[in-house]
Amino acid sequence: MLDYTFSEEQEMIRESVREFCEKKIAPIAIKMEETKAIPRDVVKGMAELGILAPTADPKYGGAGFDAVTCGIIAEELSRADPTGSIPVFYLVQASWAYVLNKYGTEEAKKEIFPKVCSGEWFLGIATTESDAGSDLAGMRTTLTPTANGYMVNGEKMYISGVREVEKYGGGHLTLVKQTPEAGTRGMTMVFLPLQNKKITITSFDDLGREGISTGGFTVDHVEVPKKYLIGEENKGFYIVHEGYEFARGLIAAICASAGLKSLENGMKYIKQRKCFGQPLGKFEGVQFPLAENYVKMTMLRDLAFKALWTRDQEDKGKAKRFETSKIVAMSKLFASEWACKAIDDVMQWQGAFAYTRECVDQAAYRAVRSFAWAEGAKEIMRVIVARELLGKDFITYK
Numbered sequence: 601m602l603d604y605t606f607s608e609e610q611e612m613i614r615e616s617v618r619e620f621c622e623k624k625i626a627p628i629a630i631k632m633e634e635t636k637a638i639p640r641d642v643v644k645g646m647a648e649l650g651i652l653a654p655t656a657d658p659k660y661g662g663a664g665f666d667a668v669t670c671g672i673i674a675e676e677l678s679r680a681d682p683t684g685s686i687p688v689f690y691l692v693q694a695s696w697a698y699v700l701n702k703y704g705t706e707e708a709k710k711e712i713f714p715k716v717c718s719g720e721w722f723l724g725i726a727t728t729e730s731d732a733g734s735d736l737a738g739m740r741t742t743l744t745p746t747a748n749g750y751m752v753n754g755e756k757m758y759i760s761g762v763r764e765v766e767k768y769g770g771g772h773l774t775l776v777k778q779t780p781e782a783g784t785r786g787m788t789m790v791f792l793p794l795q796n797k798k799i800t801i802t803s804f805d806d807l808g809r810e811g812i813s814t815g816g817f818t819v820d821h822v823e824v825p826k827k828y829l830i831g832e833e834n835k836g837f838y839i840v841h842e843g844y845e846f847a848r849g850l851i852a853a854i855c856a857s858a859g860l861k862s863l864e865n866g867m868k869y870i871k872q873r874k875c876f877g878q879p880l881g882k883f884e885g886v887q888f889p890l891a892e893n894y895v896k897m898t899m900l901r902d903l904a905f906k907a908l909w910t911r912d913q914e915d916k917g918k919a920k921r922f923e924t925s926k927i928v929a930m931s932k933l934f935a936s937e938w939a940c941k942a943i944d945d946v947m948q949w950q951g952a953f954a955y956t957r958e959c960v961d962q963a964a965y966r967a968v969r970s971f972a973w974a975e976g977a978k979e980i981m982r983v984i985v986a987r988e989l990l991g992k993d994f995i996t997y998k
């Protein structure tokens with residue numbers, strides 16, 4: 601029996617997040633393109649609502665939310681912030697708090713979560729390097745056990761939230777090579793605080809989502825205490841996928857919400873803008889893409905919540921590891937592409953105005969485009985789905 605309803609508690613959470621979004625986020629969202637930062641009072645407001653790192657256990661200051669509840673919050677944030685900055689700030693912390701909560705040491709969780717959940721610190725993820733993104737086996741950052749912990753040395757690139765950590769504190773769950781000859785079976789994950797004289801941070805001028813930084817950092821022989829080990833040594837490659845999968849479901853929800861919000865904006869526009877003596881909305885050439893994009897965004901949203909629900913089922917022992925991998929990859933595969941197309945059509949209806957910074961939809965377009973790579977390129981989603989359909993013997997890579 602299918603039940604597509606959210607619980608009463610989830611609807612109340614949506615209500616309070618929406619109210620916060622309308623009052624505090626929507627009015628300042630587009631300004632983040634200039635200020636290039638999320639206002640601190642917004643971060644504090646999110647903390648007060650309990651939606652920062654909401655997957656952390658309440659005993660460490662989190663809300664203990666499941667993936668579906670996190671998806672509800674993600675879509676509300678995405679509706680309110682066309683720049684995508686706040687949704688990204690939220691989804692990264694929700695996903696990696698999930699991993700820290702599941703695999704982190706008691707000492708690390710007691711230290712890190714209260715600061716992340718209160719909005720003081722940022723918690724990110726660092727796997728990508730300049731020569732290793734989709735194919736993590738190519739990474740070069742190393743970890744060597746020492747008497748008191750581990751020595752990390754190397755470089756990470758295209759990492760979200762580096763400037764936030766540099767300024768306010770926190771760190772990234774960082775995937776490194778401990779046993780290089782073992783390939784993906786030789787990777788370990790540690791929490792790496794970035795405020796360290798031996799860590800140099802750089803950042804990029806991104807195409808979109810300007811309210812949150814993306815950049816890189818070099819690590820020059822930095823010692824990490826044992827308490828910051830995430831899970832077991834040499835198991836990092838498997839652990840990291842649990843975080844990426846959590847994130848992929850949220851990204852699908854964020855893309856669907858951004859697309860639906862843009863279609864709403866578009867519908868208002870085509871009802872009032874007249875061309876050739878009638879509203880644009882009366883032309884079949886405008887109605888058909890509206891209908892098609894609406895159907896695609898609805899399908900995307902449904903698949904996103906099915907993926908998030910499956911994630912929760914796995915936590916209850918009712919779904920297998922690879923069932924989750926497959927459905928979250930399915931949900932993210934077309935997320936960026938379809939949402940970009942929906943937003944692009946809305947921009948087309950708005951004529952030259954859409955090519956100005958006054959039009960909020962162009963910000964949404966640039967934000968949503970990032971998800972064709974971030975948290976796994978869309979081609980890698982195809983690789984995962986095909987792997988689950990055909991079996992591991994048909995994988996084209998080692």
Ligand SMILES: Cc1cc2nc3c(=O)[nH]c(=O)nc-3n(C[C@H](O)[C@H](O)[C@H](O)COP(=O)(O)OP(=O)(O)OC[C@H]3O[C@@H](n4cnc5c(N)ncnc54)[C@H](O)[C@@H]3O)c2cc1C
Nearest residue numbers: 725726727728733734758759760970973974975976977979
């Ligand atoms: C805005 C933004 C924020 C990011 N934030 C983070 C972060 O916080 N932490 C982090 O670790 N990383 C982050 N990333 C990096 C992201 O995870 C990588 O971009 C992604 O994994 C792809 O890696 P790559 O960019 O090195 O591309 P590559 O792996 O070099 O791939 C390049 C292209 O080749 C194609 N390709 C690759 N493999 C295949 C294949 N098997 N079959 C067919 N085509 C293929 C794809 O089109 C892909 O886009 C971020 C990226 C962006 C854009």
